[in-house]
Amino acid sequence: MLELNNINKVFNAGTVDENRLFDNFSLKVADGEFVSLVGSNGSGKTTLLNVICGTLRPDSGSVVFGGTDITNAPEYKRARRIGRVLQDPKMGTCATLSILENMALAENKNKRYSLGRAVNKHREEYFKSLLETCGMGLENRLGVLAGSLSGGQRQALALIIATMTDIELLILDEHTAALDPKSSETLMEITQRVVTEKKLTTLMVTHNLRFAVDYGTRLIMMHSGSAVMDIDGERKRELHIDDILGKFNEISIECGN
Amino acid sequence: MNFVVNILIGIVEEGLMYALLAMGMYITYSILDFPDLSVDGTFPLGAVLTGVLILHGVNPWLCLLISFAAGMLAGTLTGLMNVKLKIIPLLCGIIMYTAMLSVNLVIIRTGTNGGAIASFFTKSTIFNSATIIPERIGGFYLRTAIIALILVVLCKVIVDLYLKTKNGLLLRATGDNERYAIMLGKDPGTMKIFGLALGNGFAALAGSVIAQNKGSADQQMGIGMVVLGLASVIIGLSIFKRVKLMKGTTMVILGSLIYKASYQIVLELGLPTEWNNFVKAVIFLIALVIGGDQLNKLIKGLVKRPKKEGENVRAE
Numbered sequence: 001m002l003e004l005n006n007i008n009k010v011f012n013a014g015t016v017d018e019n020r021l022f023d024n025f026s027l028k029v030a031d032g033e034f035v036s037l038v039g040s041n042g043s044g045k046t047t048l049l050n051v052i053c054g055t056l057r058p059d060s061g062s063v064v065f066g067g068t069d070i071t072n073a074p075e076y077k078r079a080r081r082i083g084r085v086l087q088d089p090k091m092g093t094c095a096t097l098s099i100l101e102n103m104a105l106a107e108n109k110n111k112r113y114s115l116g117r118a119v120n121k122h123r124e125e126y127f128k129s130l131l132e133t134c135g136m137g138l139e140n141r142l143g144v145l146a147g148s149l150s151g152g153q154r155q156a157l158a159l160i161i162a163t164m165t166d167i168e169l170l171i172l173d174e175h176t177a178a179l180d181p182k183s184s185e186t187l188m189e190i191t192q193r194v195v196t197e198k199k200l201t202t203l204m205v206t207h208n209l210r211f212a213v214d215y216g217t218r219l220i221m222m223h224s225g226s227a228v229m230d231i232d233g234e235r236k237r238e239l240h241i242d243d244i245l246g247k248f249n250e251i252s253i254e255c256g257n
Numbered sequence: 258m259n260f261v262v263n264i265l266i267g268i269v270e271e272g273l274m275y276a277l278l279a280m281g282m283y284i285t286y287s288i289l290d291f292p293d294l295s296v297d298g299t300f301p302l303g304a305v306l307t308g309v310l311i312l313h314g315v316n317p318w319l320c321l322l323i324s325f326a327a328g329m330l331a332g333t334l335t336g337l338m339n340v341k342l343k344i345i346p347l348l349c350g351i352i353m354y355t356a357m358l359s360v361n362l363v364i365i366r367t368g369t370n371g372g373a374i375a376s377f378f379t380k381s382t383i384f385n386s387a388t389i390i391p392e393r394i395g396g397f398y399l400r401t402a403i404i405a406l407i408l409v410v411l412c413k414v415i416v417d418l419y420l421k422t423k424n425g426l427l428l429r430a431t432g433d434n435e436r437y438a439i440m441l442g443k444d445p446g447t448m449k450i451f452g453l454a455l456g457n458g459f460a461a462l463a464g465s466v467i468a469q470n471k472g473s474a475d476q477q478m479g480i481g482m483v484v485l486g487l488a489s490v491i492i493g494l495s496i497f498k499r500v501k502l503m504k505g506t507t508m509v510i511l512g513s514l515i516y517k518a519s520y521q522i523v524l525e526l527g528l529p530t531e532w533n534n535f536v537k538a539v540i541f542l543i544a545l546v547i548g549g550d551q552l553n554k555l556i557k558g559l560v561k562r563p564k565k566e567g568e569n570v571r572a573e
Contacts, residue, residue, distance in 0.1 A: 074444070077442070092440070094434050105441065115422045117423075118423045
């Protein structure tokens with residue numbers, strides 16, 4: 001269970017640009033839920049993820065994860081239980097390391113980064129089997145530098161890397177936004193499979209309303225730092241894009257975009 | 258003929274010794290993306306420490322290790338300034354270098370009863386005490402070059418092996434993409450400090466080796482080391498970047514040799530020694546011009562401000 005309790009966050013406090021984003025915002029996400037977050041620009045979706053991951057600290061309020069208060073834990077410590085894929089494909093892998101080295105490094109997460117050899121030949125078959133599931137032919141290119149992959153391939157690799165070890169929460173921060181439509185579709189399918197297979201609790205921010213409707217077990221629409229729509233269970237399964245489009249346009253027009 | 262051979266041996270000999278410094282700067286500048294100016298202070302740290310220790314009868318090989326450790330300590334401080342106090346690399350280097358001016362002077366004054374230079378021509382060093390290279394192989398200079406070569410190859414192999422370990426991979430990942438290190442559950446700051454410790458360890462090691470070769474050590478030896486080290490790295494990386502499978506460490510060793518060769522050629526043309534540092538500066542300038550992207554990387558690296566938590570995160 002992930003709980004955000006009475007989160008307050010003000011940006012540029014005390015200046016003319018003061019922006020009170022969260023005013024006593026609370027949210028509970030149960031284990032195994034796959035939440036799609038949509039909303040207008042500046043509605044607080046990404047800030048919400050940043051508060052959960054520790055990239056940002058709230059001004060007040062608490063973040064409780066699996067019974068532990070992690071409000072003040074540094075980002076890198078929280079990352080031990082959280083997998084995260086960011087919008088920028090360059091962020092989730094190391095460009096100057098090969099696919100194989102990237103995966104070896106990621107597999108060692110939460111263990112000691114010792115002076116032992118990083119790349120273990122015996123693991124190659126396992127890595128290949130993980131890459132095969134993407135259907136991108138990456139399994140035959142283990143020695144290639146991650147930096148030379150296309151955005152879609154790199155993001156798929158980032159997703160595999162983020163979910164390789166046992167994590168308790170998967171955070172997807174507009175992870176398809178930088179990709180072309182076809183690659184986005186592929187990546188969403190891969191995402192769905194990984195999440196289902198590993199039964200991961202997932203929070204996904206997306207600008208693609210169709211993805212939000214088609215995927216996930218719960219949909220939250222954010223606007224000005226609060227959830228203006230929160231649909232789950234049976235209603236989410238039967239949800240159609242037209243059901244949320246009206247509300248989405250309404251809040252988008254309000255922000256002027 | 259003999260004259261040319263002697264110059265060549267001289268180039269190889271010194272080029273190899275300075276390659277140890279280049280190797281350290283390869284770790285900081287190229288891998289960690291942190292152009293480290295503190296080496297102007299940590300290179301002579303290794304030198305004066307070695308000078309003083311040898312005068313007091315310490316084993317010259319042990320001096321190499323002690324210098325390396327002292328360099329690592331200084332590098333740790335540079336790293337702490339950057340990581341904990343959020344000071345840009347340029348200023349970390351300037352602060353460290355300035356402070357080391359005093360530290361080095363104190364070491365040398367204490368060790369020589371108030372002197373400003375530690376001379377140990379008559380004492381045994383790794384070059385003249387060595388029985389590892391039999392005399393029948395060649396003259397003193399050739400044997401010196403061989404010892405330098407062994408040292409450099411040894412260090413290169415160790416660095417190459419390290420960069421393939423889990424820890425080494427994490428260091429490379431940290432330099433390339435700090436966010437990635439965070440996502441792996443590791444504090445990138447710790448790796449950065451460690452990388453800077455390594456880099457300055459090598460700088461001090463180079464200082465120790467050069468001092469043992471000269472038979473003396475003083476504060477002045479540090480002047481121009483940043484320029485020399487960075488030029489070697491940039492020359493090596495930009496000339497050999499298209500050579501497949503060549504390791505970065507090999508590139509910077511070759512870079513150091515090329516640097517030394519061009520420096521020596523200019524001096525052999527008859528330039529008085531007072532122009533030494535001018536020549537160093539000009540070669541560095543040329544390296545920057547031919548280095549292409551390296552200039553950009555260097556400038557960006559020097560002024561890269563360590564981010565505070567939550568900084569530059571927009572309200573979205």
